[in-house]
Amino acid sequence: MVAVNQPITVNDQNLIEKALLLKVKRLTSARGQVVLPCAPALLDEYMSQFYALLTALGQNFTPDELKGLRQLVERKLQEGYQASPHSRLVFKYEPPDPTQGLTSGLKLTVTTEVTSLENKYKHWLTTREGPLFGAHPDAKLMAVVSNFSDPVHTPILDVGAGVGRNTLALARKGHPVDAVELTPDFAQIIAKEAKEASLPIRVIQSNILNPALVLPANYYRLAVIAEVISHFRNLEDVQTLLTKVCDAVAPGGLILFSTFITDENFELNDKVREMGQIQWSYLITRPEINSILQSLPVQMISDESVYEYERTHLPPEAWPPTTWFEHWSQGRDVVPIQNPPLSLRWLLCQVKK
Ligand SMILES: C[S@@+](CC[C@H](N)C(=O)[O-])C[C@H]1O[C@@H](n2cnc3c(N)ncnc32)[C@H](O)[C@@H]1O
Numbered sequence: 001m002v003a004v005n006q007p008i009t010v011n012d013q014n015l016i017e018k019a020l021l022l023k024v025k026r027l028t029s030a031r032g033q034v035v036l037p038c039a040p041a042l043l044d045e046y047m048s049q050f051y052a053l054l055t056a057l058g059q060n061f062t063p064d065e066l067k068g069l070r071q072l073v074e075r076k077l078q079e080g081y082q083a084s085p086h087s088r089l090v091f092k093y094e095p096p097d098p099t100q101g102l103t104s105g106l107k108l109t110v111t112t113e114v115t116s117l118e119n120k121y122k123h124w125l126t127t128r129e130g131p132l133f134g135a136h137p138d139a140k141l142m143a144v145v146s147n148f149s150d151p152v153h154t155p156i157l158d159v160g161a162g163v164g165r166n167t168l169a170l171a172r173k174g175h176p177v178d179a180v181e182l183t184p185d186f187a188q189i190i191a192k193e194a195k196e197a198s199l200p201i202r203v204i205q206s207n208i209l210n211p212a213l214v215l216p217a218n219y220y221r222l223a224v225i226a227e228v229i230s231h232f233r234n235l236e237d238v239q240t241l242l243t244k245v246c247d248a249v250a251p252g253g254l255i256l257f258s259t260f261i262t263d264e265n266f267e268l269n270d271k272v273r274e275m276g277q278i279q280w281s282y283l284i285t286r287p288e289i290n291s292i293l294q295s296l297p298v299q300m301i302s303d304e305s306v307y308e309y310e311r312t313h314l315p316p317e318a319w320p321p322t323t324w325f326e327h328w329s330q331g332r333d334v335v336p337i338q339n340p341p342l343s344l345r346w347l348l349c350q351v352k353k
Pocket residue numbers: 121133159160161162163164165166180181182183186206207208209225226227228231
């Protein structure tokens with residue numbers, strides 16, 4: 001029987017629950033951000049992640065809205081990656097108005113944070129303890145210079161000298177050393193130590209690739225480029241670097257450099273290439289490095305694993321050089337598995353002009 005003048009009430013539990021949850025959704029607000037490396041090749045993975053996140057927050061999008069979001073993310077990833085491999089994509093979601101809940105949708109913004117290599121390294125100086133790249137000079141470098149009988153007349157070029165672990169050790173042996181270093185704070189550290197200890201070091205704060213930086217021709221007996229090419233971004237720059245260094249080294253002189261090289265049977269794809277740059281491990285294939293070396297007046301003397309060489313030859317107390325060296329030099333910062341198909345190699349070449 002229905003009571004007179006009483007409104008008809010709904011007694012359907014499902015309907016009531018649905019209405020209640022809608023109210024809860026209106027009272028729920030969400031805001032946050034996802035920060036990701038700018039790797040354009042990971043666009044599909046990132047879009048799936050954003051889609052899953054937005055769906056979990058009860059958001060529905062039209063195909064056109066999703067297409068627009070994808071285009072924006074794609075553009076930002078490319079812009080960020082091009083500007084620097086250290087760039088980050090920032091995906092933000094928040095209520096369109098602070099008083100509104102999830103039923104009013106979410107405001108999405110996609111931006112990039114770009115950091116230069118110099119600023120990254122500058123930050124290391126205030127956030128890391130101990131020698132940044134190791135307390136000891138590279139064992140391979142010390143083995144090469146042990147063959148020089150007259151250090152005072154054997155000038156050496158150290159490209160990307162960092163805070164000087166190699167430069168200072170070479171100068172202490174008597175070698176005149178020219179240290180080219182990109183990061184101003186690092187260059188200052190070397191210059192200060194050189195001055196205090198009256199060492200024969202000239203510090204040149206510059207990008208080695210800067211055409212305005214002119215090195216003396218046919219002058220050095222050895223050029224060392226340790227852990228620097230791993231910061232490079234394309235083969236043209238590697239070619240420019242090695243050509244410039246080759247011109248500066250005297251006939252018969254040596255070039256010792258380290259670079260990440262992929263295994264012969266490994267097919268390098270865009271995801272791995274981009275991760276290499278993001279993880280300070282710029283990757284070069286065998287055919288690529290061979291083609292560069294063939295274009296130069298050099299003869300390869302040795303090609304060996306940096307990890308194996310340094311682990312075997314550094315004094316036990318100097319191993320590992322840093323907390324990150326073992327993983328990084330074996331390629332595990334790019335592909336975190338036991339034996340990635342890439343690793344850091346020492347290449348020693350003789351200049352034949
Ligand atoms: C990983 S650290 C190695 C430092 C040093 N070679 C060592 O082994 O201790 C790389 C260094 O190369 C420098 N660098 C990177 N790109 C450079 C460039 N294009 N020109 C000069 N220096 C560069 C960085 O600023 C950094 O100090």
